[in-house]
Amino acid sequence: MSNNCLSLLGLNCSDCRISALCLPLSLHGDEIGQLDEIVQRGRPIHKDEYIYHAGSDFASIYAVRSGAVKTYAIDSEGHEQVTGFHLPGEIFGIDGIGRNRHSNSAIALETSAICEIPFNRLTDLSLTIPSLQRRFISLMGLEINEDQELLTLLSKKSAEERVATLLINFSIRNQARKLSATVFRLPMSRSDIGNYLGLTLETVSRVFSRFQKSGLLNVDKKEIEILDLAGLKTLTSSCAPDADLNTEKAG
Amino acid sequence: MSNNCLSLLGLNCSDCRISALCLPLSLHGDEIGQLDEIVQRGRPIHKDEYIYHAGSDFASIYAVRSGAVKTYAIDSEGHEQVTGFHLPGEIFGIDGIGRNRHSNSAIALETSAICEIPFNRLTDLSLTIPSLQRRFISLMGLEINEDQELLTLLSKKSAEERVATLLINFSIRNQARKLSATVFRLPMSRSDIGNYLGLTLETVSRVFSRFQKSGLLNVDKKEIEILDLAGLKTLTSSCAPDADLNTEKAG
DNA sequence: CGTCAGTTTGAGCGAGCTCAACGTGAGTGG
């Protein structure tokens, strides 16, 4: 019974609703148990609380169990660049791996439950669980793919294409969580969206209005209802449809 | 004698001039030998030859031994986005890890010598050589850091800041190879530079002309001589004269 | 009811894009 309670709260990986999106993917019973032992699950993080700060020593990577997290870097000029929005089942914190120091800060966009995974223990464990090593390296690879897609977006796409891409991205990620692909809440502000997409918040707001006017969306503050998913997808890639578009997580 | 010849040609990692920048960093004698056994060194790749194509199955990562390589992705609209320029000692090809399929194409910018490292053999080997696992994961982490810095560049910086950042970047990478920090040759075209920086080739050309006129550079086609390195660095991290350069904001 | 952060909408501006012409140097063939 108490075991059942723990399950409902998702207090270990085996019972976590979103483990299929997370690190444990492709691990078996005992291996998940070993991973479970090194995962630390702390108190809930409230909105606007930091999980780590840019410049701090890198010790752990993190997984979102519930809620939403924003990561951002600040460059030498003081420009803030949002590097990603992280939803349940997604890993963040790997910005610290290369230099042993976080280049990003991570802040909760809403009350969130976060799993902390000490990095040294993870790499040690992955020496004895090859599929864990593969899964972790693969997750890093996906992060690289997503960052590179963002590069193309920032370098080549119009404001409307950028916003449409973000919406489709959230639609797909929501669907991967067995939630609605067309009705969801964007957990971040217009300003965060603009920063992430390389636009001003005014431009983001105008594009939302335009999309609503043209019948693609209903927008009510952060609540989004996509009325014409196909039309929106057309906007993200105005040429011929392409296979292999399925990405699941950003930044 | 013949052994000496192999060394001069850099035909194994232990003797490679640029191993300190590459995967073998922090490996010891026997470990380098084990890595050496899985590294494949083929014939020279000529200018405009492909090392791999976007969409092809992912099997290996690659290291530049000499020459220069450009990687680029093509998005669903057919936009080409240059994702990196790779110099001796640098790894490329990790764009294929996440999806087991290359998202980029890799093409030689000049005649190049390339080491191919079969990925499965590398991950197998890194299960028994923890420092190799750490090194490889760290290299992937650095790729993420660099891509994220590019995001900020594309999202926030002016044309002059972008070009200055590229020049300083090549200056630093040249210096890491014990070459001149101020006199070097850019291996790519103006069009490639523009694509990489999110600018048109005309804008890149104009910025080079402006930098030359203001005494920061000498430019002769692809040959660059930096006359005022400090001035150029200022341009990468400050656009206005009133910016406070002495305040560290990293938190 | 006032405040304040987030958002929407409008008006005008400007950095960089587009289009176009011209310059340059390497390769080729008479």
Place this chain on the structure above:
DNA sequence: CCACTCACGTTGAGCTCGCTCAAACTGACG
């Protein structure tokens, strides 16, 4: 040797999309 081509680079002129500045609106919260 010159004439021609072709890819690449430079320079100029005008245009446009998204930015800047500004004002008004909304809802949450004291």
